[in-house]
Amino acid sequence: MKRLSRDVAAGLLFVAIGVAALVAGSxxxxxxxxxxxxxxxxxxxxxxxxxxxxxxxxAGLRQRTESTSRPWPWRALVLILGGLVLFxxxxxxVGLIVAVVALIATSAFAERxxxxxxxxxxxxxxxxxxxLVFVKALGLPMSVWPEGMAN
Amino acid sequence: MELLDHLALGFQVALTLDNLIYCFAGVVLGTLIGVLPGIGPVATISMLLPFTFHLAPTSALIMLAGIYYGAQYGGSTSAILVNLPGEASSVVTCLDGYAMARNGRAGHALAIAAIGSFVAGCIATLILAAAAPPLAELAFRFGAAEYFSLMVLGLVAAVVLAQGSLLKAVAMIALGVLLGLVGMDTTTGDQRFTFGLPELSDGIGFVVVAMGLFGFAGIIANFDAPEGREILTRTIGRLLPSWKELRQASGAIVRGTGIGSVLGVLPGGGAMLASFASYMLEKRIAKDPSRFGKGAIEGVAGPESANNAGAQTSFIPMLTLGLPTNPVMALMVGAMMIQGIQPGPQVMTSQPELFWGMIASMWVGNLMLVLLNLPLVGLWVKLLSVRYSILYPAILLFSVVGVYSLNSSVLEVFLAAAFGLFGYLLLRLGCEPAPLLLGLVLGPMLEDNFRRALTIARGDPLVFVTRPISAGLLLAAALLLLAVVAPNIRKAREQAFKE
Structure with missing residues (x-):
């Protein structure tokens, strides 16, 4: 099946961003x-x-491409970005340890x-x-445990 | 000899214990991460960049440069052994390198890649040292108008020589420039596009953008194109190539170095274009081109030398003109600015230790790479067998902590995640993220020089075409654009990227 080139979407995205910038900067x-x-x-x-x-x-409107639509990797998108937001x-x-566990326990399941x-x-x-790396070795300033649990 | 004095000064700096350690750490980390498939040098550098901020500027830049050519080097190892390029410039190494590995000559391929890279690195470092002072001298005569035109030329050349749709690449640059405008206007002090968020008044950090577009988006993209990996672990074989092979390869190494050195200086070219061009040249001049793709040693030696030479000489415009010609150099410019150094021709005279120390460290680092990699190749092979499903959570962790530690800002973590989503969307739409990063870094300088040029010229917009150097640069940019739009050249360009 022939379908619109993805350039059409890309171009419209660029136009939208340009318009948004004009409006935001008016x-x-x-x-x-x-x-x-x-x-x-x-x-x-x-x-x-x-x-x-x-x-x-x-330019995109002038060309048609074969339908090559791949499915979106929704699972990876949601779990990886979700993990980052949770972090x-x-x-x-609640500190580094809980944040890392939240990040990894979420994003790990992007893998089926x-x-x-x-x-x-x-x-x-x-x-x-x-x-070990960030707190002990590099000494980055961040709380490790939830407040009250620290010694 | 002035050159020798400069290099002596450089080695004095590069050979201090501290800097040796940072150089070593850089090449080891770079190789380590470069070997892992799926993370290229841009993601590697942006991941490790935040951890160099507390170092002295010279040490930080030495380490970052080490990470860059270490990653480059590691990329070829995975290209040869797994047929998976760790980064774009190793794509051609896969062709003959992997073929050699399948013939049981993996050791030879790895060794010749190392030797070629080392020779190329040495020569390109000398070229860099020799070419930098006269170029910087020239750059001192540049006013704001010339700088503006030079950046326009640099950006145009970057998209012309890069892969993919020209129009989309230019639009991506514009988008990068637009993102670069976020924050306080340095001339008037007004807040622009900050939406009331005080964290944005310093602008959107380029590490945040690079991490999102290259790091997170790349990880997500790996989930929509699962690929099988076959690792050739047991067949590395003898490392040292025979004299016959060395002789066969030596010509390719010299030619690759030449091509790489020239193309590396050009904007957008850098390492990738250099390795492609070298491969095509070797195939064309070979007596028996049919050997290529089946394990021809020239097909490894040439491109590997070329990409290392190109990586080295791409520092020339960055160090002398302050003009980044590829995303990695854009990151280096950003790193310098975070260290409080404004990149440009004045760096060489105002901070000679930093300038020459960094150049000398490249030679030292290349030597370390050879010494480090040949004996340790077994270790890197083990790394290759780590499953991606174990790897990507670790990458996510290091990236996200790196982003946070920049300014201890949670908002930047969210922003990076948002750019991850946006970056994946752009990938789906066939838009390369590299030009965006160039635009982001160059945008503020572009605006600043544009304004200053016009203020100096009392508001006369013709200043850009009446000053001869500026006019010449703009003319070159226009001709380049025209050349690509012309149909026959476009066809040749497409062909070149198909091979």
């Missing part, structure tokens, strides 16, 4: 060529972005064939490694 003063305000250069780049996006879209939420609240036991041991090993 308050910035342009100034003159001699005395440029904060808005001058951003407007040029945003406009360029829109023009380029439109060109990419048009960010946990780190300053992962066993529970393997995920647990991987979390434990990496949490210990993180403490």
């Amino acid at each position: 308050d910035y003063r342009s100034g003159t060529l001699l005395n440029m305000g904060p808005g001058y250069f951003p407007r040029i780049v945003s406009a360029l972005m829109i023009v380029l996006g439109a060109l990419v879209t048009l 960010g939420l946990a780190l300053e609240r 064939e992962r066993g529970i036991l393997e995920a647990i041991s991987l979390s434990a090993v990496l949490a210990a490694l993180a403490w």
Whole structure:
């Protein structure tokens, strides 16, 4: 089956970003060529972005490609990005160890064939490694355990 | 001889115990991570960059450079043994290197790659040392208008020589420049695109972007293209090649070094283009081209020399003009700025220890790589057998802690995750992330020089074309663009990347 080239989507994305930048920066003063305000250069780049996006879209419309749609790796997307977000939420609240376990225990299951036991041991090993490398060896300033549990 | 004085100064710096240790740590870490398939030098450097910030600037840059060519080197090991390039510039090494490994000559392939890389590294370091002072001198005559035009030329050349759709690459640069605008406007002090978040007033960190686009997005992409790996562990065989093989390879090493040195200086070229060009040349001039792809030693020696020479000479524009020509150099520029050094021609005169120490350390590091890798190849092979499913959680962990430790900012962790998602989307849409990173790093400099040029010229926009050097640079950029748009050259370019 013939379908639209992915360039159409890419081009439209570029146009959207350019428009968004123009709107978000609409308050910035342009100034003159001699005395440029904060808005001058951003407007040029945003406009360029829109023009380029439109060109990419048009070029994409002229070609059709064979349908090669791969399925999206939803599982990996959700679990890996989710793990990173959990890490960010946990780190300053409950310390490094819990944050690492949250990151690894979540992202580990992006791999379909992962066993529970393997995920647990991987979390434990990496949490210990993180403490050794980042806290003991590199001395990065971060709390290790939830407050109240520290000695 | 001024050159010898400079190198002597450099070796004085590079051979101090501290710097030797950091250089060693850099090449070991670089090789270690470079060997692991699926993480290229950009992801490696951005992952390890935050951990160099507390070092002295010279040591930090020596270590980062070590990581870069270490990763390059490790990439060839996995190309030869697993048929999986650790990074783009080792793609061609797979062809004959893996074939040699299957014929039971893996040891020879590894050794010739090491020898070729070392020879190329030595020569390219000398070229770098010789070419840098006159180039920096030239750059001192550059005003703001010339710098602006030079950056435009650099960016245009980077996309022309890079792979993929030209239009999309230019759009990615523009997007990078746009992202580079986030934060406080250095001239007027206004906040731009910060959406009220005080953390954004210093701009979006390039490590955050690089980590998201190259690190996280890459890990996710590995899940949508699962690939089987066959590791040739038992068949490494003898390491030292015979005289006959060495003689066969020596010509390829010299030619590869030449090609690599020239192409490495060009924006966007760097190591990858160099290794492709060298492979094509060797195949063309060989008496019996049919040997290629079946384990021709020239097919390993040439590209490996070329990519190492190219990696080395790509430091030339970065160190002398402050112009990064590929994403790795963009990271180096960023690292320098975080260390409080504004890259440009003044670095050589204001910080000669740093400049020449770094150059000398490249030679030292190359020597370390040879000494380290040939005897230890068995260890790297073991690393190759680590399953990706064990590896990627560890990569995630080190990356995310690295991002956080930059500014102890959780927001940057979230941002990096967001760029991971965005980066994967861009990959799906066929947009290469490399030009974005160049635009991000060059964007603020582009704006600054644009403004200053116009202020000095009293607002006359013609300044960019009335000053001869600036006009010449812009003309070159226009011709390059035109050349690619012209159909017959475009065809040749596509062909070149297909091979």
